[in-house]
Amino acid sequence: MSERSALHATFTLERDYLVPPERTFSAWADPVSKSRWFAGVDADHALDFRLGGQEVTRGIGPDGWELTYTSTFHEIVPDTRIVYSSTLYGGTTLASVSLTTVEFHATDEGTRLVLTEQGSYLDAQEDPYWRERGTADQLAALATTLLRPDEE
Known part of the structure; x- marks a missing residue:
């Protein structure tokens, strides 16, 4: 039997977007928009955005x-906060379990998004740095999506 391990890590990412919280929140709630910036063109993505x-x-x-990434929504406060838990599987092997809170704060220029994720990374199947870097890439893709005129 291989050795088992659990590595725990938390990260927080903050990003400013030049659109109001309603529009930033909508990019998380709308399946077409979310797929565009979150999943990537080669992924199969389905979103049932409700408690x-x-x-x-x-x-x-x-x-x-x-890879299969599944999230369940535990709290949705429109234009304010989303809380969800997630699992990531590589094949049939559980690689990580996480809890994520996304906050949307109005600023003079638009939205300050604060994303905090707490994770358990199991049996060295995933590295917390990979998750943080991948999430940062997704938030950069969100910025690009929010600049699209068809996202109005």
Whole structure:
């Protein structure tokens, strides 16, 4: 039997967007918009944005493994906060479990988004740095999506 391990990590990312919180929040709630910046073009993505609803993203990782990321929504406060828990599987192996809180704060220029994720990374299947870097990339893609005129 291989050795088991659990690595725990928390990160917080803050980003400013030049659109109001309603529009930033909408990019998380709308399935077409969310797929555009969150999942990527080669992924299978489904979003049921409601309390108890799920978001499922399936794709192939750089190592060729099938990745399945599933989230369940525990709190949705329109234009203010989203709280969800997630699992990531590589094939049939559980790689991580996390709790994420996304806050949307109005600023003079638009929105300050604060995302905090607390994770358990299991048996060295995923590295917390990879998750933080991937999440930062998604938030950069969100910025690009919010600049699109068809997102109005």
